[in-house]
Amino acid sequence: MRELQVSRVGSVDWATGEAPRLSSRAAARVQPIAVATCDFDHLLVSGAMRTATPFVIGHECVAKVIEVGDDVRHITVGQLVIVSFQISCGSCDMCRRGRTTSCERVPWLSCYGLGTLGGSWGGVVADELLVPYADAMLVPLPTGVSVVDAAAVSCNITDAYRCVVPPGTTLTGARVFIASGAFRNIALYATVIARSLGAHVDFYDPDSRVRARAESLGARSLETPAEVEPSTYGITVDASMDPKLLTVALNATAPAGTCTASTMYTEEATPLPLLNMFKRALTFRTGQPDARNDMVPVLKLMSEGRLDLSAVIDEVLPWDDAPSAFRRGHGKHICVRPEYI
Secondary structure (H helix, E strand, O other): OEEEEEEEOOEEEEEEOOOOOOOOOOOEEEEEEEEEOOHHHHHHHHOOOOOOOOEEEOOEEEEEEEEEOOOOOOOOOOOEEEEOOEOOOOOOHHHHOOOHHHOOOOOOOOEOOEHHHHOOOOOOOEOOEEEOOHHHHEEEOOOOOOHHHHOOHHHHHHHHHHHHOOOOOOOOOOEEEEEEOOOHHHHHHHHHHHHHOOOEEEEEOOOHHHHHHHHHOOOEEOOOHHHOOOOOEEEEEEEOOOHHHHHHHHHHEEEEEEEEEOOOOOOOOOOOOHHHHHHOOOEEEOOOOOHHHHHHHHHHHHHOOOOOOHHHOOEEEEHHHHHHHHHOOOOOEEEEOHHHO
């Protein structure tokens, strides 16, 4: 079968791989039909985040189910589904608690599209994909939600959602600060979600073009970090991968507020303003999102027409143009099989 492979830093092209077979009675095979580029894909292709090459890339997709194991109960052949980018069993204690990023049956960071870094589960830009836990990892595409709009639900959109909707909070009238940078797709999706749910958003990115984009999505653009008001925002987001901007976001968080870092800091230690955090008794959240758990409320908002995220998408491309899409770097690019455009 054909699959999209990163052979070395900066080199992305089609390659031939072995078609998957069902690994268990709980598994399914799917055909990806719409895939999205993620911020992390840019880091992998550019070499900013290292993993062994070659590897098959892509972890955000909508797919068509083509085969299910005998124990699969809730997913049927022919369904269009969103495939969670994380591998999770759905039945261990962590999964039952909704903490799918911490599934006890697979190693940490088990994901599609990250090569050995994510456990070599394959990538979604391929003719076929194995889903080891079909009932746990697949969610039917709701009626009225397009495959293009849903392509990033499995990762970027759910990550953005958890960043601006901490447990027990309401966004109506809330003040939100977003520090953007390495994970700009998540920052822009978070802007749209927060604004759609009634929040005021202040936004900073070192790139003026990204700030202008956020402003067009309803945010107030800040030209320098010095404009960020300290101890003001009940919800703050770090999508920068910059320790200095992480500190800005933490110091901007209001007393008893929540700061969520969507980015991964790869050093053994990253400086934090712990005294200021202690004084304000704030909550700091890090780690991957619990994607499978958060896909449900996100899809509900989309199916109800309360969340239109199409303005974040930079372009929609034919499936065969996936190599160029994944070489493009920053931005949200969706590749769709022709019969689903």
